Amino acid sequence: MTDAVVEVRDLRKTFRVSERQEGLAATLRSFVRRQRRDINAVAGITFGIEAGEVVGFLGPNGAGKTTTLKMLSGLLYPTGGEARVLGFVPWRRENAYLQQMTLLMGNRTQLVWDIPAADSFRVLQEIYRVPEDSFRKTVGELTELLELQELVHKPVRNLSLGERMKVEFAAGLIQSPRVAFLDEPTIGLDISMQVRIRRFVAEYNRRTGATILLTSHYMDDVVALCKRVIVIHHGQLLYDGPLADLAERMAPFKVIVATLHDGAAADLSVYGTVVARDEGRITLKVDRQIAPERAARLVNDLGDRLTDISVEDPPIEEVIDRVFSGERVGTAP
C-alpha cells in the first residue's frame, strides 16, 4: 500500500443533527433543550487505491459515498481515522495537493453562467498556473474528446444540460490532475449523454493514467467504467473487489420482466419465482446462470402472447439491502 495514490484507514464521519418533533410544545421545548442525534455517515472504512485505477463507489442515496468523497477531496474534516491522497492529508487543503486533484459534481456547475466556457478555462489556467503550451494541448485534447468545438464560445447558460456537463468536465481537467473525484457525474443526463460521458472518462483514464474515483447510484456508470467497485452502505464498506464478482457474489439472480397480452391470467411460476404482477407485466426472479435459458424458453413458449421481455440485474438497492441484512439472495427453483 505504500505506492498507493489513496490510502484510507478507519475513516469516520459523524454528524450531529438536532431533532425536533412537530407541534408548538415541542418547538418551545427545543428552544430550551436541543435534542441531538448522531448520524454515522461514514463508520470506519479502510481501503487503498493504486495509481491509474478507476474505482466506483456504489451505494444507495445516503450511504456515505459522497461524504467519503468529500473527505478525500478535502472538503470535510473526518471525525476519526486517517486518509492520504497523493501523500497529502486532504483536509489540510494544501495548495500543492489542490494543484493535482479535481472534484467534479454532477448537476453542480463551477462555470460562470454568463460567459463562454473558453473564458472560464483561461481563468482556471491562471489559477492553476498552467503554462501556455500545456494549456493549449490539454484544451485541444479535451475539446476533441468531448466534442466541444461548437460549445466553448457560447455563454454557458445557453447550453443544454448535457452540453454543460461536457464543458464542466473539461473545466475540471484543465490542470491535468493526477486524481479526479467524480460525484454522481451522470445524474440527470439522458442515456446517450451518459454513454458519451462514460466513454470520455474511460478514454481520459487511458490516455493520462489519472486515478479516478467516482460515486454513483447508477449501476451502469460503474459497469461501464470500473473494474473495481467499493460498495458502501450505512457508512460501512460492504464489498471491495472486482466488479465482475460483485453481482455474482451478492445477488446471483436476474430479474426477468415479461409483458403479456393476457398477463393477468398467465401463470409463469414454472419459469422462475414470481415477484410482482402488474396488469400485463410479470416480474420473475431467476437464478443468474440459467436466466438466459429461461428467457429463451419464455419467448419460445409464449410466442405471440409476449409483447415485451427484458432481462435485468436486480436493483442495486435491493442487493445491498439483502447483503447488509446478511441474507444471501435465493435461487430460482
Added chain:
Amino acid sequence: MRYLRLLALFFRTELAYELEYRTNLALELLQMVVIVTTSVAAVLVLFNYTTVLNGWDLGAMLVLLGCFYLVQGFGELVLQPSFEKFMEHVRLGTLDFALLKPASAQFLVTLRHFQVVQLAQMGLGAVVVIAGLPRVSTLGPAEAATFVIALVCGFTLIYALLLALSTFAFWFVRIDNLMAIYWSFLDAGRFPVDIYPGWLRVTLSSAVPIGVAVTVPAQAISGRLDLIGLGLLVVGTIAAFFLASWFWRLGLRSYTGASA
C-alpha cells in the same frame, strides 16, 4: 503579484461580457448619471437655504458626496457582485469548488465578480469631488496622498463589513435581509455623519463604518485631516480587515466541518 494578475483577469473577463450588451451598458451609464445628478440637485436644494451645514459648506458637501459615490461605486463594482454570488454558492453548494482551488478561498470568493460599469459611478464621484474642490482648498501632494490612503482605507472598511456580514451565510444560508440592512445604512453616508442623531451617528462610525469610510477621505482631500486621524484610520482599518477575515475563516471551518 499573482493575485493582481488574477484580479486583472477577472476584471477583463467581466468587461468583455459587459461590452457585448451595449444597450444595457448605455442604459446603466444613463442611470448612473441620473442618480448622481439628482443627488447633486438634492444637495443644491438644501444649500438654496443655507451656506453652511454643520460646518460643511457647499464645496465640502460636494466633495463628501463625491467620496460617497467613490466608496459606493467601489462596493458595487466588485463587492456587491462577489458577495451576492457567494451567498448563492452557499445556498447551492457550489462553494466547494472555490475551496478546492490552489489559491486563497477568501480571495477567490470575495473579489471574483465585477460589475465593470460601476467604474463610471466611481468616475462620476471623482468628478463631483473635483467640482467641489476649488471652493474648499487647493490640492497639494500632501492632500492627494492622504486622500488616496484614506480612500483605500474606506474601501477596505466596507470590504471588512461585508465580509463579516456575509459570514452569517455559513450558518443561516439566507441572509438577504441582513444585506438589505447594510445597503440602507450605506445610503446614510451621503451626508456628514455629524448631522445624524446620536445613535445613528455612532452606528455609522463603528458597526457600519460608512460614515468613516466616506467622511474621512473627504476631510483628507480638504486638508482637514491630521496625521493622527489618518494613523488611527489606518490602524483601525487593518484591525477590521484581520478581524473580519478571521471571522470569515471561522465560518468556513464550521461549514466544512458540518456539511454533508
Added chain:
Amino acid sequence: MIDVYRALFVGQIQAASQYRVQSILWMLFAVIRPVIFLAAWVAVAGAQGGRVGSYDVRDFAAYYVALSLVANLATSWNSYEFEFEIRMGRLSPKLLRPLHPIHYAVVENIVWKMTTIIPMLVVLGFIAATFDARFRSTPAHLALFVPSVVLGAALAFLAGWVVATTAFWTTRVHAVATLWDRAAFIFAGQIAPLALLPGPLQTIALVLPFGYMLGVPAEILQGAVDVPTAILLIAVQAVWVGIFYALLQVVWRVGVRQYTGVGA
C-alpha cells in the same frame, strides 16, 4: 370578484407569514432614507436660526414621519418584479387564467402593507419622539388623509404598472424603473417638502404626477396645507388616477398583443 379576492388574500397572507422577517427588514430600509433627509434639513434649519421657510425643525420631523408612513402605504414595486416574472416564465400561466394578473399584485401589495404597518408605526413613533415632531393637522385633515393616501397609493400602483409593462418591449425595465424612481425622488417630496423646492423645480413638481403619490398625502397628514387646498389637491389626485388607469388599459393591451405575438 369578492370571492376571488378573498381567496387571493388568504393565499397571500399565508405566503406573507413566511416573509415576516423579510418584510420588516425591507421596511427598515424604507425608513432610513427619510431619516437621512430629515437630519439634513434639521441641520440646515439649525444654521438658519431654526426655520426654513414656513418649516421649523418640528415641522420637518412631522413631515418626514408623515412621508415615511405614506411611502410605506403607497409603495409599489411591480416594475422590478414584472420583469422577473416574465423572465422566469411565470407570466404566461397567469395570462391564461381568467383573472387579470394585476389582481395578484393588488392583493400582494395590500397584504405586504398590512404586515409592515404595525412595526412601521412603532419605528415612526420613535423617530417622531426623537425629533419632537409637531403635526399641524386637524380632524378634518385626518379625515381627508384617508382618501388622499388611497388615491396616492392607487396612483403609484397604476403608474408602477405602466412602467412595468415596458417589460413587454424591453428586458431592461430596471433602467426605466430607476429613472422613474429618481424622478420620484426629486418630485415626490423626498428631497424636500414640495413647498420648499426652488421655483422652477416646484412648478415642474406640481405638473408631474409624482408629487400626488407621496407628497400631497404627506402634507395633508402633517397639516401643511389648509383644508380647501387639501380638497383641491385630492381632486387633482383623482384626475391623475383616472389618467393612469386609462393609460394602463391601452399600454397593457398593446403590450400583451406584442408579447403573445412573439411567443409568450
